[in-house]
Amino acid sequence: xxxxxxxxxxxxxxxxxxxxxxxxxxxxxxxxxxxxxxxxxxxxxxxxxxxxxxxxxxxxxxxxxxxxxxxxxxxxxxxxxxxxxxxxxxxxxxxxxxxxxxxxxxxxxxxxxxxxxxxxxxxxxxxxxxxxxxxxxxxxxxxxxxxxxxxxxxxxxxxxxxxxxxxxxxxxxxxxxxxxxxxxxxxxxxxxxxxxxxxxxxxxxxxxxxxxxxxxxxxxxxxxxxxxxxxxxxxxxxxxxxxxxxxxxxxxxxxxxxxxxxxxxxxxxxxxxxxxxxxxxxxxxxxxxxxxxxxxxxxxxxxxxxxxxxxxxxxxxxxxxxxxxxxxxxxxxxxxxxxxxxxxxxxxxxxxxxxxxxxxxxxxxxxxxxxxxxxxxxxxxxxxxxxxxxxxxxxxxxxxxxxxxxxxxxxxxxxxxx
Amino acid sequence: xxxxxxxxxxxxxxxxxxxxxxxxxxxxxxxxxxxxxxxxxxxxxxxxxxxxxxxxxxxxxxxxxxxxxxxxxxxxxxx
Numbered sequence: 001x002x003x004x005x006x007x008x009x010x011x012x013x014x015x016x017x018x019x020x021x022x023x024x025x026x027x028x029x030x031x032x033x034x035x036x037x038x039x040x041x042x043x044x045x046x047x048x049x050x051x052x053x054x055x056x057x058x059x060x061x062x063x064x065x066x067x068x069x070x071x072x073x074x075x076x077x078x079x080x081x082x083x084x085x086x087x088x089x090x091x092x093x094x095x096x097x098x099x100x101x102x103x104x105x106x107x108x109x110x111x112x113x114x115x116x117x118x119x120x121x122x123x124x125x126x127x128x129x130x131x132x133x134x135x136x137x138x139x140x141x142x143x144x145x146x147x148x149x150x151x152x153x154x155x156x157x158x159x160x161x162x163x164x165x166x167x168x169x170x171x172x173x174x175x176x177x178x179x180x181x182x183x184x185x186x187x188x189x190x191x192x193x194x195x196x197x198x199x200x201x202x203x204x205x206x207x208x209x210x211x212x213x214x215x216x217x218x219x220x221x222x223x224x225x226x227x228x229x230x231x232x233x234x235x236x237x238x239x240x241x242x243x244x245x246x247x248x249x250x251x252x253x254x255x256x257x258x259x260x261x262x263x264x265x266x267x268x269x270x271x272x273x274x275x276x277x278x279x280x281x282x283x284x285x286x287x288x289x290x291x292x293x294x295x296x297x298x299x300x301x302x303x304x305x306x307x308x309x310x311x312x313x314x315x316x317x318x319x320x321x322x323x324x325x326x327x328x329x330x331x332x333x334x335x336x337x338x339x340x341x342x343x344x345x346x347x348x349x350x351x352x353x354x355x356x357x358x359x360x361x362x363x364x365x366x367x368x369x370x371x372x373x374x375x376x377x378x379x380x381x382x383x384x385x386x387x388x389x390x391x392x393x394x395x396x397x398x399x400x401x402x403x404x405x406x407x408x409x410x411x412x413x414x415x416x417x418x
Numbered sequence: 419x420x421x422x423x424x425x426x427x428x429x430x431x432x433x434x435x436x437x438x439x440x441x442x443x444x445x446x447x448x449x450x451x452x453x454x455x456x457x458x459x460x461x462x463x464x465x466x467x468x469x470x471x472x473x474x475x476x477x478x479x480x481x482x483x484x485x486x487x488x489x490x491x492x493x494x495x496x497x
Contacts, residue, residue, distance in 0.1 A: 074487075121460070124443065124460035124461060124462075125459050125460050125461075127461070128443075128445075128457070128459065128460055128461030129445045129448065129449075129457065129461050130457070130459070130461070355483070356444075356446060356483075356484055356485065356486040357486070358486055360444070360486075362442070362487060363442060363487075364442055366443060366444060366486075366487075370444065371445065371461065
């Protein structure tokens with residue numbers, strides 16, 4: 001438990017927070033979370049209230065019950081996605097020197113309605129199920145190539161060998177970015193993932209690098225459109241005005257930060273489950289049509305995204321008094337393991353005929369990339385059981401996990417008979 | 419009166435009613451039945467009310483249950 005040393009400092013409990021709602025949980029460094037994340041979350045569901053306040057990470061509300069997440073996610077007036085109010089951000093930016101390079105912003109993930117919808121609308125068609133399903137052939141080819149590359153080795157580090165390169169390649173392809181730049185983007189993703197520097201200047205600088213890495217292509221597509229997202233985004237309007245280079249950079253950054261780390265962690269959790277569950281592997285090998293159901297249950301059992309919100313007004317939410325500008329964390333992994341919603345939540349049940357999970361969140365911020373993520377997840381699991389012999393976790397090298405806004409898998413060593 | 423119309427008189431008819439404004443585009447209903455739950459080009463539900471053709475009742479129920487936003491209602495009426 002060396003991580004205990006890394007726990008963020010505890011802040012003092014505000015007067016309106018009753019002792020009964022205080023529970024010590026550092027969402028980045030909780031030692032048990034880093035040993036086995038969803039085991040820890042199942043335990044937390046039993047031992048802490050559905051809404052609790054933790055003194056860690058600057059002091060914040062954690063919404064872990066299903067009802068709390070479902071209602072808060074849909075109440076955008078009370079729970080804002082603008083971690084700093086939009087007007088305040090605009091005021092700060094307006095004071096910067098005019099020759100300062102554009103600071104890309106991940107619109108619309110950090111906007112509230114109605115502005116949210118204006119920026120989201122142009123992306124919806126591109127990420128609609130119909131458009132995404134048309135990409136499945138090329139995604140399958142990529143997945144097959146990555147798995148075939150390791151099959152003869154009898155082992156792989158799944159995250160670096162499959163889970164990370166696949167979505168990055170799909171991202172480049174969809175945006176229309178040159179594939180030669182794959183190493184550059186993989187390096188940026190890697191930096192983004194291993195970021196521990198709390199200084200916002202570091203992450204701003206990287207977002208600027210992400211924007212810079214696509215600028216040539218973005219400008220080129222304005223003159224010479226092709227069949228890709230960048231070209232399409234030049235042709236749409238945001239609230240009646242044509243898109244600008246800044247808009248394109250904002251979108252690029254959004255797709256980069258929201259679309260890569262997330263699905264790859266989903267793959268990591270799912271592949272780990274498969275490695276621990278040989279009977280499920282057998283079942284899916286015999287009947288690949290069951291993979292889609294397995295993907296849904298994996299998403300429920302191992303929900304991994306943890307979106308932050310800002311309490312937008314003083315309120316009493318499900319009996320809990322909260323103050324304006326406090327931080328409230330939508331701890332979705334807890335919501336999908338809530339026994340009130342999912343009986344025997346710890347059980348992976350391929351035929352669970354219950355209520356749908358909210359792994360992609362609820363409300364207007366429902367993950368824009370959910371359809372793409374599902375296709376990628378389905379294909380990876382299908383190709384794994386098709387191309388690999390029965391695989392398991394390398395007993396010599398247990399997996400490593402990470403906490404934070406995406407509860408993820410850092411390393412997953414799989415082995416099989418050559 | 420023939421037997422067919424007698425039987426039909428006691429059959430239930432099923433309607434799907436959707437709170438379209440509350441759809442956030444999960445498209446899980448569409449994944450259950452593209453026919454009962456058509457989507458627009460943005461991937462959101464296109465219709466507010468659907469008469470369920472006989473034989474598709476189970477699919478309609480499954481599609482309604484699949485909605486994470488819980489905006490799909492099944493209405494059963496006696497004819």
